[in-house]
Amino acid sequence: MIRLEKRPTPSRFWTAATPVLAVIATMVAGGLMFAALGKDPLEAIRTIFWDPLFHPQFAGYSRPQLLVKAGPLILIAIGLSLGFRAGVWNIGAEGQYIIGAICGAAVGLAFYPAAGWYIFPLMVIAGALGGFVWAMIPGILRTRFNTSEILVSLLLVYVAQALLASVALGVLRNPQGGGFPGSRNLAQYPAAANLELIPGTGMHWGVVAAFIAVIASFVLLQRHILGFNIRLSGQAPRAARFAGVSPTALVLTCLGVSGVLAGMAGLFEAAGPSGKISIDFASGYGFTAIIVAFLGRLNPVGILLAGLLMALTYIGGELAQFMLGLPKASIQAFQGMLLFFLLALDLTSNYRLRLAKREVA
Amino acid sequence: MIRRTLLATAALGMALAFGGVASAQALDKAKACFVYVGPIGDGGWTYQHHQGALAVKEAYGDKVEIAWQESVPEGADAERVLTQMALSGCNIIFTTSFGYMDPTNTVAAKFPNVKFEHATGFKRDHANVATYDARFYEGRAVIGHIAGKMTKSNKIGYIGSFPIPEVIQGINSYFLHAKKVNPAVEISVVWAYTWFDPAKEADAAKALIEQGVDVIAAHTDSTAPLAEAAKTPGVIGFGQASDMAAYKPSPRVASIIDNWAPYYVKRVGLLLDGTWEQAASWEGMPGGEVEIGEITEAVPADVKAEAEAMIAAITAGTYHPFTGPINKQDGSAWLKDGEVADDGTLAGMMFYVEGIKGDIPK
Numbered sequence: 001m002i003r004l005e006k007r008p009t010p011s012r013f014w015t016a017a018t019p020v021l022a023v024i025a026t027m028v029a030g031g032l033m034f035a036a037l038g039k040d041p042l043e044a045i046r047t048i049f050w051d052p053l054f055h056p057q058f059a060g061y062s063r064p065q066l067l068v069k070a071g072p073l074i075l076i077a078i079g080l081s082l083g084f085r086a087g088v089w090n091i092g093a094e095g096q097y098i099i100g101a102i103c104g105a106a107v108g109l110a111f112y113p114a115a116g117w118y119i120f121p122l123m124v125i126a127g128a129l130g131g132f133v134w135a136m137i138p139g140i141l142r143t144r145f146n147t148s149e150i151l152v153s154l155l156l157v158y159v160a161q162a163l164l165a166s167v168a169l170g171v172l173r174n175p176q177g178g179g180f181p182g183s184r185n186l187a188q189y190p191a192a193a194n195l196e197l198i199p200g201t202g203m204h205w206g207v208v209a210a211f212i213a214v215i216a217s218f219v220l221l222q223r224h225i226l227g228f229n230i231r232l233s234g235q236a237p238r239a240a241r242f243a244g245v246s247p248t249a250l251v252l253t254c255l256g257v258s259g260v261l262a263g264m265a266g267l268f269e270a271a272g273p274s275g276k277i278s279i280d281f282a283s284g285y286g287f288t289a290i291i292v293a294f295l296g297r298l299n300p301v302g303i304l305l306a307g308l309l310m311a312l313t314y315i316g317g318e319l320a321q322f323m324l325g326l327p328k329a330s331i332q333a334f335q336g337m338l339l340f341f342l343l344a345l346d347l348t349s350n351y352r353l354r355l356a357k358r359e360v361a
Numbered sequence: 362m363i364r365r366t367l368l369a370t371a372a373l374g375m376a377l378a379f380g381g382v383a384s385a386q387a388l389d390k391a392k393a394c395f396v397y398v399g400p401i402g403d404g405g406w407t408y409q410h411h412q413g414a415l416a417v418k419e420a421y422g423d424k425v426e427i428a429w430q431e432s433v434p435e436g437a438d439a440e441r442v443l444t445q446m447a448l449s450g451c452n453i454i455f456t457t458s459f460g461y462m463d464p465t466n467t468v469a470a471k472f473p474n475v476k477f478e479h480a481t482g483f484k485r486d487h488a489n490v491a492t493y494d495a496r497f498y499e500g501r502a503v504i505g506h507i508a509g510k511m512t513k514s515n516k517i518g519y520i521g522s523f524p525i526p527e528v529i530q531g532i533n534s535y536f537l538h539a540k541k542v543n544p545a546v547e548i549s550v551v552w553a554y555t556w557f558d559p560a561k562e563a564d565a566a567k568a569l570i571e572q573g574v575d576v577i578a579a580h581t582d583s584t585a586p587l588a589e590a591a592k593t594p595g596v597i598g599f600g601q602a603s604d605m606a607a608y609k610p611s612p613r614v615a616s617i618i619d620n621w622a623p624y625y626v627k628r629v630g631l632l633l634d635g636t637w638e639q640a641a642s643w644e645g646m647p648g649g650e651v652e653i654g655e656i657t658e659a660v661p662a663d664v665k666a667e668a669e670a671m672i673a674a675i676t677a678g679t680y681h682p683f684t685g686p687i688n689k690q691d692g693s694a695w696l697k698d699g700e701v702a703d704d705g706t707l708a709g710m711m712f713y714v715e716g717i718k719g720d721i722p723k
Contacts, residue, residue: 057448065441165554169524169722180525185463273437279523279554280435280460318442322430323449328400 004351014349015297022342023309029341030334039324047323048316048334058319064202066311068273071207072097072265074307076289078213079258081298082220086230087237088254092138092153093262094286095160096131100263101270102167103130105277108192109172109183119191123267124205131263132256134160139255143248149255161282168279187275194272206268210307213261218300230254262286291339313338387635393417393625394451395429396442398458399557399582405602406556406582406619407431410457410480413621420626424633435460443468447475453632455625456480458556459525466490476637478628481527483708488639493624496645497527498534498707499675500617501578502682503653503668504599507615508576509539509546510664511597518569520562520579520586521552524721526710528580533714534682535578538671540716548717549574559585570596577612587613597659604654615668616654623649643704646676683707688715 027049031041052062076093083090090096104127111119138152165181167173172183186192197203221227233240233250241247265285270277292310296302317331395414399407411429418427428451433442439461446454447468453476456465462482469477469487477490485492508517517539521528532550539546549572551565562581566589569577577598579586584605590596590612600608600616607613624642631637644650653672656665674680685696690713696702711721 057450058445061444061448062441068437068441166722180459181523269437273440275437275463278436278460283434283436283438315441318430318438319445322394322428322442322446325428328430328432 003354004347005354007350007352010349011352014345018345018349019295019342022338022345025341025345026334026338029337033330033333033337034326037326037330039326044320044324044326047320048313048331050316051319051323052312052315060200062315062319064196064200065315066308067202067207068204069314070307070311071204071210072269072285073289073292073310074210074304075206075213075265075268076258076262076286077292077296077303077307078210078217078300079261080289081293081296081300081303082217082230083254083258084234084293085221085298086233086250086254088251089150090135090138090153090255090258091150091290092135092155092157092160092286093258093289094282094284095153095157096134096259096262097266097269097286098157098160098164098282099134099266100127100131101266101281102164102172102277103127103263104267105183105186105270106167106172108186108189108271111191112184112189115191117191120194120205120271123192123271124264127263127267127270128260129263131259131261131266133259134263135255135259136252139252143251149251153255157286164277164281165279168277168281172277174276182278183276185275186271187273192271194268204268204272206265206272209261209264209268211304214300214304221300226253262289295339295342309338310335388452388633390424390426391421391452391629391632392426392428392450393629393632394446394449394454395427396433396439396446396454396456396458396461397429397431398433398435398460400431401429403557403582404584404605404607407457409603409619410455410621413625414455416622417625417629421629421633425629433461440464440467443477444471447472451475453478453629453637459523459527476632483641485639485641491628491638491640491642493628493640493642493644494527495619495621495650496643497617497619497651498530498682499645500651500653501531501534502538502675503671504578504615504617505535505538506542506668506671507599507656507660507664508535508578509541509543510667511614511660512539512543512546512576513595514573514575515543515545515547516572516574517546517548517576518566518572518574518578519548519550520565520569520577520581521550522556522580523554524552524711526708529710529713529721530707531578531580532717533710536717537687537714538682542667550717550719552722553581555581557582559583562586563589566590566598584608600654606654609655610657611659613657614659615656618652618654620650620652643708646672647678689713690715690717 027045031045034041034044051058053059080090080093104123107126108123138149141147141152142149168181174184194204229245233245274281292303292306296306313335320326397407401407401411414427414429417425430442433439443464455478457480459481462479462484465477465479466484466486469490473489479492481494482492519532536548549569551568553561553565555561562583562585566577566586570593575596577586577590579601587598587605587608590598596612597614598612600613602619604616604618605613656668681701683702685700686698687696689695
């Protein structure tokens with residue numbers, strides 16, 4: 001009979017060890033699944049975790065791609081983590097990401113085909129504003145009418161998706177696109193393009209922004225009174241109120257920051273890797289970022305690592321699919337296992353496992 | 362001895378040097394790769410492309426290796442998938458959805474020695490990009506005829522994916538041929554804005570059935586509309602992209618089958634021979650790319666005979682589904698009596714024909 005015993009304080013050793021253990025457990029369980037599918041489990045796991053980083057044929061390309069894929073995840077997750085720490089649940093980053101992309105791209109397209117250094121910065125500002133406004137809707141509804149920001153922000157994702165389809169077919173449609181949906185390719189419009197800053201590195205402005213966000217968030221949480229208030233509100237809401245923290249200001253700040261970062265991530269994606277606003281522009285980064293935020297334990301450095309790990313499983317998963325003919329569902333199951341084991345093993349940092357003899361009644 | 366080796370080495374060096382430059386070089390072995398927008402198990406569009414890929418393997422055996430990736434999103438991820446495929450040694454890459462158009466051309470610029478074949482698109486920015494499509498509207502004419510004859514409520518439905526010319530052609534062709542045999546017929550179009558989403562497709566079918574529609578055609582990839590139709594007696598539909606034989610004899614009374622195998626086998630063959638060239642292929646029933654699956658006993662014998670006569674006429678090239686007189690939705694003349702639509706107009710078709718109510722989403 002196994003018994004759980006709560007630890008007085010979370011175990012430092014287990015907090016650090018569980019992510020590693022979770023990855024190992026995933027490899028074992030995933031390997032069994034791949035073997036059941038008739039593939040060599042070692043080869044599959046090597047393809048997912050090793051080849052994108054070190055394979056002579058692919059690594060040169062896929063290593064920079066890790067940053068491209070992880071950039072928006074990290075940027076969004078950093079914003080979300082502040083709110084999550086304070087108990088403000090923004091589940092609708094996907095919607096803010098979409099609206100940011102639409103607003104930023106609209107500004108860029110309005111200038112087309114003019115040249116000017118100021119166009120791209122204006123697009124970034126528009127993208128940030130778009131995400132901010134979209135996040136303020138649940139924010140104001142919560143602070144004024146006490147609605148649940150979880151539901152409102154989530155449902156606004158579907159509104160944003162409908163808007164995205166509408167602008168891709170309507171106002172932002174490429175007039176030279178032969179009637180097909182989708183905007184002009186911003187990546188091919190130099191004044192608006194968010195290209196690699198150094199060729200072959202994957203570093204575009206969105207990745208730079210993600211790194212800055214990690215550092216800023218780290219400093220904020222460690223050194224700034226706002227960071228203290230955020231942590232305090234999450235851990236002890238009543239104490240925070242006595243300490244003079246305004247819940248209204250805190251809710252709006254947390255939603256605002258996460259909206260701004262998600263909106264910027266959307267713009268960087270629309271002007272760079274994706275290149276255009278199209279019906280299927282939204283690729284779920286806003287939802288995956290929630291996983292990244294928790295995988296990284298709401299800690300800026302943790303989020304950085306978690307974002308890179310998620311990106312690795314995506315890119316390695318793609319490789320494994322066409323190199324080994326694995327079905328996509330098996331890769332998704334594999335990613336699911338990673339989260340499952342991580343959350344399950346999290347138990348060990350807060351609880352002690354005790355083997356106890358069953359008492360005789 | 363030494364001289365022979367030297368010569369052989371020189372010859373090998375020359376072969377390598379020229380093999381890298383000249384594209385008209387025969388290959389002993391080729392790797393053909395396929396990018397799919399949905400899962401192979403969709404039972405429709407992607408399933409048929411995969412059948413084409415398997416046909417390539419079947420035709421060339423050990424000379425060809427095939428690889429594929431399913432459910433690749435049409436955004437930024439497609440470019441990475443294509444690049445990784447090119448890096449892995451694919452000689453020819455088939456990108457089987459409209460949304461891969463830009464990524465295909467972008468990646469093609471970086472890998473001039475790899476051939477790219479993009480389905481249903483129109484951009485061929487580089488010499489190593491070809492496009493191919495099938496005249497699905499020919500099949501729509503046949504099922505439109507059946508729909509016009511079979512509907513009892515005089516309301517037929519169409520689940521549109523995206524408002525792009527390929528889909529508009531299908532709606533127009535389907536409606537024109539239903540109207541021809543049943544002047545009272547009305548069509549409702551529902552836009553799903555997806556190629557593959559069984560839940561959304563089922564919702565669209567449900568909405569149509571609630572409006573009194575009793576014949577449903579779909580331009581999406583899954584079997585969900587047929588599964589939904591099966592729940593209401595009297596509602597029929599058609600297999601789309603694939604035969605969808607599991608729903609025979611009703612609700613699936615006929616089907617439009619995309620048969621990509623002849624094209625894939627031909628193009629990979631050209632690649633092996635070293636005679637692959639850029640092309641824009643648009644074949645239909647005559648070339649065997651569009652087929653009508655078995656018309657079941659749920660369809661009266663005379664209707665079935667008429668449908669088969671139409672199939673024969675289109676296959677023989679004696680009938681074009683867009684033959685005038687046809688007016689546009691606003692009543693203005695499009696095709697005069699006996700005039701046949703040209704491919705350019707069809708490829709950019711963004712208008713409804715007369716009699717269809719509602720607007721194409723803008």
